[in-house]
Amino acid sequence: xxxxxxxxxxxxxxxxxxxxxxxxxxxxxxxxxxxxxxxxxxxxxxxxxxxxxxxxxxxxxxxxxxxxxxxxxxxxxxxxxxxxxxxxxxxxxxxxxxxxxxxxxxxxxxxxxxxxxxxxxxxxxxxxxxxxxxxxxxxxxxxxxxxxxxxxxxxxxxxxxxxxxxxxxxxxxxxxxxxxxxxxxxxxxxxxxxxxxxxxxxxxxxxxxxxxxxxxxxxxxxxxxxxxxxxxxxxxxxxxxxxxxxxxxxxxxxxxxxxxxxxxxxxxxxxxxxxxxxxxxxxxxxxxxxxxxxxxxxxxxxxxxxxxxxxxxxxxxxxxxxxxxxxxxxxxxxxxxxxxxxxxxxxxxxxxxxxxxxxxxxxxxxxxxxxxxxxxxxxxxxxxxxxxxxxxxxxxxxxxxxxxxxxxxxxxxxxxxxxxxxxxxxxxxxxxxxxxxxxxxxxxxxxxxxxxxxxxxxxxxxxxxxxx
RNA sequence: GGUGGAGUGGCUGAGCGGCCCAAAGCAACAGCCUGCAAAGCUGUAAACCCACGGGUUCAAAUCCCGUCUCCACCUCCA
Numbered sequence: 001x002x003x004x005x006x007x008x009x010x011x012x013x014x015x016x017x018x019x020x021x022x023x024x025x026x027x028x029x030x031x032x033x034x035x036x037x038x039x040x041x042x043x044x045x046x047x048x049x050x051x052x053x054x055x056x057x058x059x060x061x062x063x064x065x066x067x068x069x070x071x072x073x074x075x076x077x078x079x080x081x082x083x084x085x086x087x088x089x090x091x092x093x094x095x096x097x098x099x100x101x102x103x104x105x106x107x108x109x110x111x112x113x114x115x116x117x118x119x120x121x122x123x124x125x126x127x128x129x130x131x132x133x134x135x136x137x138x139x140x141x142x143x144x145x146x147x148x149x150x151x152x153x154x155x156x157x158x159x160x161x162x163x164x165x166x167x168x169x170x171x172x173x174x175x176x177x178x179x180x181x182x183x184x185x186x187x188x189x190x191x192x193x194x195x196x197x198x199x200x201x202x203x204x205x206x207x208x209x210x211x212x213x214x215x216x217x218x219x220x221x222x223x224x225x226x227x228x229x230x231x232x233x234x235x236x237x238x239x240x241x242x243x244x245x246x247x248x249x250x251x252x253x254x255x256x257x258x259x260x261x262x263x264x265x266x267x268x269x270x271x272x273x274x275x276x277x278x279x280x281x282x283x284x285x286x287x288x289x290x291x292x293x294x295x296x297x298x299x300x301x302x303x304x305x306x307x308x309x310x311x312x313x314x315x316x317x318x319x320x321x322x323x324x325x326x327x328x329x330x331x332x333x334x335x336x337x338x339x340x341x342x343x344x345x346x347x348x349x350x351x352x353x354x355x356x357x358x359x360x361x362x363x364x365x366x367x368x369x370x371x372x373x374x375x376x377x378x379x380x381x382x383x384x385x386x387x388x389x390x391x392x393x394x395x396x397x398x399x400x401x402x403x404x405x406x407x408x409x410x411x412x413x414x415x416x417x418x419x420x421x422x423x424x425x426x427x428x429x430x431x432x433x434x435x436x437x438x439x440x441x442x443x444x445x446x447x448x449x450x451x452x453x454x455x456x457x458x459x460x461x462x463x464x465x466x467x468x
Numbered sequence: 469g470g471u472g473g474a475g476u477g478g479c480u481g482a483g484c485g486g487c488c489c490a491a492a493g494c495a496a497c498a499g500c501c502u503g504c505a506a507a508g509c510u511g512u513a514a515a516c517c518c519a520c521g522g523g524u525u526c527a528a529a530u531c532c533c534g535u536c537u538c539c540a541c542c543u544c545c546a
Contacts, residue, residue, distance in 0.1 A: 011472085031546070044546040074544065156471095159541080165470035166542055183543060210544085232546030237471085242543080262473090263539095263546070270540075299493080300481065305474075305539075315480065315494045322493080325507065354482095362482050366492035376508055380501095439503055446505075457507050464507095 003058070003356045005228075006303060008236060008258040009158050009244075013358060018227055019256060024055050025222040027255070028066040029214055029231035029239065030112070033093035034074040037100050037281040039297075039308055040264045040271060044232045046294065047261040047302040047359075049106040049402060051230075054355050057343045057400050065221045066109040068094050070116050072210055076197055086194055087116075100281040104294045105402045111221060115213040122208050122216040123201050125250055126185045134249040135185055138176025143188035143204025149181040152245045158258065159237045183242050184209035211242040218243075219252055229255035236260055261302045267309045279308050288313035291403050295320050298361045298401065319369075323394065324405055326372045326379075328466075330391035332459065333379050337392050339399070346396035361401070368397045423454065427463050430456075 003016040018024050028048050031041050048064070055062050069075075070090040079086035094114075102108075126145055129135035134151050138144035149155045149163060156162055163181050175184075189198040189205040198205045218226065224247075231240060240258065247254040263270070266277045284293045296316035300306040339346045348371060354363035375390025398405065426445050433441040446456055453468045 008472095029546080032544085034544095038546080040546040042546085047546095072544080159471065161471055161542070181543080233473090233540070234545050237541055238543040239545090261546070265539080268538085272545085303473090304481085307480080309480095311494085312480075318495095319493050329508075360482075362493095363491075366482070369492055373509085377510095380509055434503075437503070443504075450506095455506065458502075458505085459507080 003054075004358055005257055005259060006358050008260045009255075011160070014257065016227075016257065018060065019225060022060060024060050024062045024228065025226035026052065026062060026064045026228040026230060027214070027218040027222055027226060028064065028109070028229075029235050030066040030068050031093075031097055032069040032072055032074060033090045033097060034072070034078050035093060037093075037097045038264075038271065039279040039281065039284060040232065041097065042100065042104060042106075042281050042284070042293070043264050043297050043306060044261050045101055045106045046104065046297045048230050048259075050298065050302075050361060051228075051259075051359055052107070053400055053402050054359065057347075059344070062110070063222065064109040065111050065113065065217065067214060067217050068097075068112055068114045069210070069213065070094065070114045071197060071207055072115075076193060079194075086197055100285065103285060104281075104290045104297075105404050107402075113217050113221065115208060115217070118213060118216045118220060119199050119208065121220050122186075122212045123199075125212060125216050125246070127202065128250050129185065129246065132249060132251075134246075136178065137203055138188070139178065140176035142176055143186060143201070143206040144176050144184060145186035145203050145209075146177050146182040147185050147242065147246055147249070148178065149183065149245065150179050152249045154248055155181075155245050156241065158241045158244050161237070161241075183211065183238065185212050185246070211239055211246060214239070214243050215247045215250070215252075215254075218254070219247065224251070225253035226255060228257045228259060230259040230261070233260045233263055262300070262304050262306060264306045264308055266307075268307060271308075284313065288317055291405055292316040292320050294401075294403055295365075298365065301362055302359055319365075320403075320405070323368065323372055323398070326375055327391060327394065327405070328464070329379050329459075330375060330387050332461075332464070333382075333387050334384060335388040335391040337395050338388070339392055339396050343396050343400050346392055347400060348393055348397075351397055351400075355400070364397070364401070368394060368401075371397070423449065423465050427456070427465065431463065 004013045005016045006012070007014045026048065031037065045066075048066075052062050052064055071086065075090050076086050079089040082089060084092075098108075126135060129147065130137070130145070135145055135147050138146065166181060185208075186201065186203050187206050187209055189207065197207055199207065218229065229240070244254060264279075265271065266279055269275060269277060271278050288296075292313055293316070296312050297306065299312075299316065344352065348367055350370075351364050351367040354360040354367060357363070371390050371393050375387055375394065378386035378390060426449060430442045430445040433439070433445070449456060449465070454465050455468055457464045457466070
């Protein structure tokens with residue numbers, strides 16, 4: 001295993017070795033389903049989809065668990081605003097998340113647990129923490145239970161911070177906390193909150209704090225020690241720090257590697273509700289086809305900030321078009337795609353090196369484009385074996401990256417056949433005009449098709465058409 | 469106040485001690501091809517010294533020190 005990954009906890013590139021040979025357990029903090037998925041959600045999910053595909057290409061059996069946070073303050077708040085049941089709202093958005101994930105080719109996780117499905121495990125974990133002296137029920141007698149950050153000597157180890165240096169939580173005392181940096185494990189039910197949003201527990205009626213769910217679910221499905229924990233950079237603190245503290249205090253070794261993906265800026269600015277500059281997944285998908293959206297999201301390294309602005313999807317579409325044109329030309333040239341049962345064996349060494357270097361997808365894309373150029377040259381030289389090799393290689397790289405070009409093969413539907421027949425008629429007419437040197441007529445036909453969004457390409461042996 | 473990240477061509481964006489007189493894509497220009505295009509290939513220009521100023525080294529975009537600017541996180545956040 002020559003894969004290196006940047007581990008946020010040690011802040012260094014570490015060689016990745018699975019805890020159990022041949023298997024990888026990954027836990028991802030999935031979305032809080034309180035609203036529509038935006039470009040940031042898509043990017044995060046995509047990063048780990050690429051990681052998973054790469055691990056699988058390398059022959060590892062990946063167990064990917066990505067949770068759904070279906071209860072929290074925002075879910076309850078937003079449901080009050082829309083007049084829905086909180087669980088109906090959460091489920092509605094959960095489905096929308098899964099819809100857009102599916103559209104851009106993010107494979108479904110091995111399992112997708114909901115926070116509300118792990119309440120008994122959370123209660124058990126909280127009780128364990130109370131027994132061990134790392135958690136306490138609020139001094140005001142409410143059902144609030146807090147984690148005593150100061151009691152856990154390693155608190156701050158994930159983000160390299162010391163409690164004394166952290167900014168204070170202003171209203172800590174009013175909620176029965178003993179220290180400002182203690183955080184909620186269990187939140188007491190409040191008057192006005194839906195009855196369905198409360199569970200009866202040894203601490204009283206209430207609902208889970210934000211962090212406890214991930215500790216409970218990660219260990220429930222992956223064990224007390226697992227390979228990789230991932231999520232957005234914004235989750236590093238407090239969410240992941242608190243998860244680590246809870247699980248560590250409960251005696252779990254927890255994640256071997258911590259991965260954090262960079263966020264998405266919009267025209268250089270942070271995306272936020274208050275700025276009103278959010279780009280939703282549906283916005284992207286309305287502007288470009290899924291493969292282009294996926295290409296764009298992978299155009300910057302996963303730990304870098306990815307900027308979204310006007311034109312980025314057009315660039316991605318153009319880059320993709322180049323790859324597509326090559327594959328179409330190779331196909332016409334008679335290239336044989338021969339990917340065996342190992343994608344890894346069909347992919348260039350430079351591509352493997354890039355992916356192994358902390359998942360350097362932009363570098364991997366450069367290798368892909370180099371291969372396209374070499375393949376195009378081979379077509380011009382009529383070197384069929386090189387063409388086949390390049391096309392095979394390109395197909396394999398696309399497969400590893402999960403980019404599904406969904407290229408038009410021979411027309412299949414009735415509509416496509418009808419269109420093809422019409423255009424073939426015009427192409428014949430144009431070629432007849434060209435043969436007769438009636439270029440006014442031939443250009444008029446080409447312009448007519450162009451106005452309809454159809455581009456003609458005169459290859460040596462025939463004329464091909466494609467819809468822009 | 470604390471913690472972390474970034475500043476590379478017209479744009480996006482890799483590289484993070486010698487293979488860098490800096491990848492790849494987009495955009496531009498020229499040549500080949502074409503009746504003309506498109507597509508493709510080739511080439512060119514584009515980063516004056518890779519934010520700025522010092523330093524270490526035989527060698528620095530890459531390491532160190534300082535400065536400037538920007539961004540993120542510090543209990544809502546992918």
